[in-house]
Amino acid sequence: MRHYIIPIFIPELACPNRCIYCNQRYISGQINQPEKEEIIEKINTNLSTFKPPYKAELAFFGGSFTGIEPHKQIEYLEIIQPYIKRGEIESIRISTRPDYINESILQTLKAYNVRTIELGAQSLCQDVLDYAQRGHRVEDVENASKLIIDSGFDLGLQMMIGLPKDSIEKSILSAEKIVSLGAKSTRIYPTLVIENTELANLYRKGDYIPLELDDAVIWAANIYKIFYNNNVRILRVGLHPSESLISKTELLAGAFHVSFRELVLTEIWKQELNQIPKDKTKQLIITTHPKSKNHAIGYCSSNKNYLQTQFKHVFYQEDSSLKDLEFNYHLSN
Numbered sequence: 234m235r236h237y238i239i240p241i242f243i244p245e246l247a248c249p250n251r252c253i254y255c256n257q258r259y260i261s262g263q264i265n266q267p268e269k270e271e272i273i274e275k276i277n278t279n280l281s282t283f284k285p286p287y288k289a290e291l292a293f294f295g296g297s298f299t300g301i302e303p304h305k306q307i308e309y310l311e312i313i314q315p316y317i318k319r320g321e322i323e324s325i326r327i328s329t330r331p332d333y334i335n336e337s338i339l340q341t342l343k344a345y346n347v348r349t350i351e352l353g354a355q356s357l358c359q360d361v362l363d364y365a366q367r368g369h370r371v372e373d374v375e376n377a378s379k380l381i382i383d384s385g386f387d388l389g390l391q392m393m394i395g396l397p398k399d400s401i402e403k404s405i406l407s408a409e410k411i412v413s414l415g416a417k418s419t420r421i422y423p424t425l426v427i428e429n430t431e432l433a434n435l436y437r438k439g440d441y442i443p444l445e446l447d448d449a450v451i452w453a454a455n456i457y458k459i460f461y462n463n464n465v466r467i468l469r470v471g472l473h474p475s476e477s478l479i480s481k482t483e484l485l486a487g488a489f490h491v492s493f494r495e496l497v498l499t500e501i502w503k504q505e506l507n508q509i510p511k512d513k514t515k516q517l518i519i520t521t522h523p524k525s526k527n528h529a530i531g532y533c534s535s536n537k538n539y540l541q542t543q544f545k546h547v548f549y550q551e552d553s554s555l556k557d558l559e560f561n562y563h564l565s566n
């Protein structure tokens with residue numbers, strides 16, 4: 234069965250926070266919250282393209298959903314209810330801040346068929362959160378996560394890598410904490426420097442150096458494996474919370490690549506395949522799941538090209554019974 238997402242962008246127009254990487258305040262004058270008719274049109278257009286049998290989820294993304302005025306939240310949630318009653322949409326997903334969650338907010342979300350709540354945790358290290366001026370504490374992430382799970386929702390925790398004060402060790406710690414808090418899904422965003430942000434000022438003064446692309450790929454590969462090994466679904470690797478708003482002129486610096494996820498999976502496969510004992514007199518046959526074959530070959534065939542320098546010949550074949558990161562290999566003369 235196909236799983237479709239209908240994305241509805243709801244900017245939080247008056248976010249009172251000052252996260253140093255975010256240009257939401259700058260852009261807030263230039264965008265509006267969508268009207269009911271626009272949302273209905275978007276849903277209907279999406280539904281008309283879905284091929285049955287399918288499961289559809291509506292995702293409110295953008296700012297912090299539970300930070301918008303309560304009557305507006307309800308207005309938005311009410312639009313979706315007839316679709317849920319008719320079975321056209323199965324569930325709703327929202328994203329918000331850890332400190333915008335409490336029992337009464339959760340009761341409302343429950344009453345309107347919200348199933349998944351994603352929190353922007355960004356880091357589970359207090360010094361990283363403080364420097365980024367997130368305005369919440371690690372305990373807020375822990376408490377909100379517990380409340381969300383205890384209330385029967387699916388929890389998603391998003392994280393950023395390469396914020397000021399972050400390190401690969403701290404990002405691994407954050408990922409491990411996300412696993413232990415019971416997240417079912419996650420997103421990994423390398424920090425990008427966007428125009429009209431405090432981070433842009435720091436960058437221009439030389440007080441912040443973003444991760445190089447190669448380093449961001451290695452950090453993300455380490456984190457990806459932690460989530461993969463603990464069955465946390467990785468919904469996104471790459472880009473930034475305000476991704477839909479980034480234009481080339483707004484992006485100043487940072488580990489941005491249109492195929493960032495592919496680069497990360499290429500790195501993971503490079504590390505896995507490197508464990509095969511090298512022998513230039515033998516030919517190597519690698520077997521992977523069909524979906525993983527391209528990643529095992531690598532972005533621009535980088536893994537295959539490297540292996541071809543270490544073996545007489547290299548061949549890839551497929552086996553659907555293998556898991557995503559599983560492989561078999563065979564060496565012959």
Ligand code: SF4
Pocket residue numbers: 245248249250251252255256257296297330474
């Ligand atoms: S990242 Fe979210 S909470 Fe922080 S300033 Fe931007 S919109 Fe507000």
